Amino acid sequence: MTKGTQADVNPDLKKERLKCNFNIQEVTFIIDGGKDKTLQRKKIEDVALNIAASIDEVPEECLNLKERYDNAVRKSCVYSNIVKNELLEITGLEALGSPGLRRTADAFFKDVSPFMLHLGMFVPTIIGQCTPEQQAHWLPKALEMQIIGAYAQTELGHGTFIRGLETTATYDPATEEFVLHSPTLTSTKWWAGGLGNTANHCIVVAQLYTKGQCHGTHPFIVPIRDLDTHEPFPGVKVGDVGIRMGFNTADNGFLRFNQYRIPRENMMMKNAKVMKDGTYVKVARHEKLTYGTMVFVRVTLVMEAAFNLAKAATIAVRYSAVRRQSQPKPGEPEPQILDYPTQQHKLFICIATAHALQLTGLWLWRTFEAVLADMRKGDTDSLPELHALSSCLKAVSTSDSAALIEQCRFACGGHGYMLSSNLPLLYSFVTATRTYEGDYTVLLLQTARFLVKAWEQAESGKVLTPTVAYLACAAAKEKVVWSDSVDGMIRSFQAVAAGKIAACAENIKRLTKTGTSLEDAWQLSTVRLVAASEAHCRAMICQAYWHEVTRLTASCSASVKIVMEQLATLYLVYWALETTGDLLRYSTICESELNKLQLKYEELLALIRPNAVGLVDAFDFRDEILHSTLGAYDGRVYERLMEEALKSPLNETSVQSSFHKYIRPLAKGKL
Ligand SMILES: CCCCC/C=C\C/C=C\C/C=C\C/C=C\C/C=C\CCCCC(=O)SCCNC(=O)CCNC(=O)[C@H](O)C(C)(C)COP(=O)(O)OP(=O)(O)OC[C@H]1O[C@@H](n2cnc3c(N)ncnc32)[C@H](O)[C@@H]1OP(=O)(O)O
Numbered sequence: 282m283t284k285g286t287q288a289d290v291n292p293d294l295k296k297e298r299l300k301c302n303f304n305i306q307e308v309t310f311i312i313d314g315g316k317d318k319t320l321q322r323k324k325i326e327d328v329a330l331n332i333a334a335s336i337d338e339v340p341e342e343c344l345n346l347k348e349r350y351d352n353a354v355r356k357s358c359v360y361s362n363i364v365k366n367e368l369l370e371i372t373g374l375e376a377l378g379s380p381g382l383r384r385t386a387d388a389f390f391k392d393v394s395p396f397m398l399h400l401g402m403f404v405p406t407i408i409g410q411c412t413p414e415q416q417a418h419w420l421p422k423a424l425e426m427q428i429i430g431a432y433a434q435t436e437l438g439h440g441t442f443i444r445g446l447e448t449t450a451t452y453d454p455a456t457e458e459f460v461l462h463s464p465t466l467t468s469t470k471w472w473a474g475g476l477g478n479t480a481n482h483c484i485v486v487a488q489l490y491t492k493g494q495c496h497g498t499h500p501f502i503v504p505i506r507d508l509d510t511h512e513p514f515p516g517v518k519v520g521d522v523g524i525r526m527g528f529n530t531a532d533n534g535f536l537r538f539n540q541y542r543i544p545r546e547n548m549m550m551k552n553a554k555v556m557k558d559g560t561y562v563k564v565a566r567h568e569k570l571t572y573g574t575m576v577f578v579r580v581t582l583v584m585e586a587a588f589n590l591a592k593a594a595t596i597a598v599r600y601s602a603v604r605r606q607s608q609p610k611p612g613e614p615e616p617q618i619l620d621y622p623t624q625q626h627k628l629f630i631c632i633a634t635a636h637a638l639q640l641t642g643l644w645l646w647r648t649f650e651a652v653l654a655d656m657r658k659g660d661t662d663s664l665p666e667l668h669a670l671s672s673c674l675k676a677v678s679t680s681d682s683a684a685l686i687e688q689c690r691f692a693c694g695g696h697g698y699m700l701s702s703n704l705p706l707l708y709s710f711v712t713a714t715r716t717y718e719g720d721y722t723v724l725l726l727q728t729a730r731f732l733v734k735a736w737e738q739a740e741s742g743k744v745l746t747p748t749v750a751y752l753a754c755a756a757a758k759e760k761v762v763w764s765d766s767v768d769g770m771i772r773s774f775q776a777v778a779a780g781k782i783a784a785c786a787e788n789i790k791r792l793t794k795t796g797t798s799l800e801d802a803w804q805l806s807t808v809r810l811v812a813a814s815e816a817h818c819r820a821m822i823c824q825a826y827w828h829e830v831t832r833l834t835a836s837c838s839a840s841v842k843i844v845m846e847q848l849a850t851l852y853l854v855y856w857a858l859e860t861t862g863d864l865l866r867y868s869t870i871c872e873s874e875l876n877k878l879q880l881k882y883e884e885l886l887a888l889i890r891p892n893a894v895g896l897v898d899a900f901d902f903r904d905e906i907l908h909s910t911l912g913a914y915d916g917r918v919y920e921r922l923m924e925e926a927l928k929s930p931l932n933e934t935s936v937q938s939s940f941h942k943y944i945r946p947l948a949k950g951k952l
């Protein structure tokens with residue numbers, strides 16, 4: 282954070298910081314995943330942010346579309362050099378996945394870097410889908426930025442249904458090449474970040490044909506532009522998809538092939554190969570390993586959701602400590618809006634959710650690493666559970682994060698609507714995460730497939746995998762006894778999930794018994810399947826969050842343990858109150874217990890109130906990363922709003938040319 286001198290800090294924020302009764306740094310260490318991670322992040326920030334501070338002369342949002350893109354490319358090149366020459370020096374290759382790198386990128390770009398997909402998907406796909414020989418060829422070039430890549434899977438006609446993609450890659454043994462072709466308009470690749478004007482290479486997912494047979498979708502590395510001239514190669518048509526709600530500097534592009542040839546070796550051959558004579562050889566032990574990059578990105582998106590929500594919460598809480606409004610008690614000064622319980626209700630759940638998602642995300646990352654280790658030994662048994670886990674967690678975390686970032690904007694009133702608050706850009710960035718890398722509904726339905734199977738296993742007394750083990754107890758189908766203890770609430774959330782899964786399974790069974798096909802019975806049950814999947818995910822987040830808080834605060838100071846537990850309890854009580862209908866149905870909760878729960882919630886808001894600013898300070902965002910007039914560490918909200926307003930091109934002259942061209946002629950009846 283950029284602390285400046287204490288004299289510059291808004292007096293209300295100063296007072297808030299004096300009220301804070303826990304050690305902020307201890308909480309920062311927990312959020313970052315350990316003291317070593319915090320120290321590494323700070324080191325990276327110290328190197329990168331000196332340069333970021335003066336990277337933009339004019340605010341990004343004041344530039345026109347083309348200028349914004351050019352500016353984003355300029356900054357990406359500066360940033361890439363820092364990554365290559367300085368950050369990798371500090372931490373080695375692991376810096377690529379470190380929170381430090383992710384955070385510093387935000388100091389350079391308010392919107393999105395056109396290189397993001399290069400690091401976010403092109404490089405990970407090379408690592409995950411190439412043989413060691415292919416990696417040795419492509420990876421150094423990609424890391425040195427000698428080539429820049431995109432990931433083109435989605436087409437104009439299909440995003441979700443990967444098996445329906447139309448682009449073909451047909452093997453020609455005579456020349457040992459694949460011929461890439463886009464047979465229809467709808468087969469045009471669409472959306473790939475960095476593809477429109479920036480990338481010279483692209484991972485293309487296409488239907489593989491050899492010896493006259495289709496073997497389904499496979500990934501290929503495709504050079505699309507000349508490395509010197511940057512002109513697209515003959516047979517390649519590439520461009521920008523047009524203006525979007527956000528991501529306008531991400532260079533999302535389209536791509537069409539006309540019988541375009543690439544060498545056989547450009548097929549990514551870790552999971553399947555085509556031999557010189559055209560023989561197709563399956564290497565992988567699991568059908569869906571070619572979807573590996575998507576699973577990886579879904580896992581990272583949970584922490585990405587936490588990170589962006591933490592930024593929004595920091596902005597809105599600091600602003601709410603500075604902003605004073607209304608006069609609830611006659612004759613008394615206007616209170617800080619953070620003192621209104623309704624404002625606390627809007628904001629404290631944002632802090633708690635950022636913690637819940639970050640700690641669940643770290644746990645998911647460890648699970649992902651364990652599954653990868655199993656797979657390196659040839660064991661793919663845990664892949665379906667990882668797919669189910671990462672699917673629902675990606676769906677719920679991105680959806681919650683987007684909704685709560687918008688809530689933070691509402692909490693900042695009119696000033697939240699200013700681009701300079703950074704809340705609108707944060708929202709437009711995060712709301713896209715609910716769609717990309719697998720749409721919300723579609724991914725919850727993937728988890729639902731796993732849950733219905735697990736339910737059937739529970740009913741037949743089979744041993745269940747850890748994340749669905751609770752279904753074994755629920756198979757008895759009795760209402761769970763409500764208790765407002767943490768364990769009691771988690772048990773109730775699990776009972777809700779189990780009850781909903783059971784109802785789906787029963788509905789499918791009922792329909793199929795009366796002659797409906799299994800596919801139709803599934804479709805007719807999908808509204809409830811999505812709800813069941815979401816309930817399962819919520820129960821899992823509650824359990825993982827509480828478990829991680831208990832584990833991570835075991836050796837912390839008492840005050841940190843208290844405040845972390847207050848937040849985690851708030852998260853559970855909030856969701857109990859949000860889902861009272863479900864609890865009435867699947868647990869023994871009654872009216873008086875609901876009233877008690879509401880009181881408990883209000884007490885928690887009051888308990889957290891004095892620590893609210895301390896809690897967002899613990900996210901440890903430097904001002905350069907927050908990019909917000911409302912959320913800076915010093916709380917000079919009004920001064921910054923005015924400074925930023927004066928940077929608007931509309932304030933460069935006192936009279937605009939449009940006055941002379943239109944308004945005056947109109948007034949004089951001469952238009
Ligand atoms: C230098 C400057 C740099 C600046 C930047 C600096 C730093 C940035 C660094 C990092 C950024 C931080 C974070 C973000 C990182 C990167 C991301 C950024 C942007 C991303 C942009 C978005 C990219 C994309 O969107 S790519 C396209 C993604 N597309 C999708 O997700 C499509 C969704 N559809 C599917 O996944 C599938 O088709 C499906 C819906 C799951 C169904 O598949 P299908 O084949 O039809 O399968 P079916 O339904 O029949 O099921 C069969 C069977 O398979 C199981 N299954 C399905 N999928 C999987 C899987 N992935 N793994 C395992 N098993 C799977 C399924 O459950 C079925 O099983 P069963 O029969 O039930 O047993």
Ligand SMILES: Cc1cc2nc3c(=O)[nH]c(=O)nc-3n(C[C@H](O)[C@H](O)[C@H](O)COP(=O)(O)OP(=O)(O)OC[C@H]3O[C@@H](n4cnc5c(N)ncnc54)[C@H](O)[C@@H]3O)c2cc1C
Nearest residue numbers: 432433434435439440441472473474713716717718719722
């Ligand atoms: C900002 C952004 C960046 C992107 N970057 C990339 C990229 O770099 N590379 C890339 O390849 N792609 C990228 N994408 C594409 C993205 O992955 C897809 O948009 C996403 O997977 C959703 O697919 P779709 O657009 O086909 O939606 P659709 O599948 O058409 O969804 C439309 C609606 O239909 C519903 N629906 C679809 N199928 C089902 C079903 N089986 N059951 C119930 N409901 C269903 C959905 O829930 C949704 O409500 C990007 C998208 C965005 C917005």
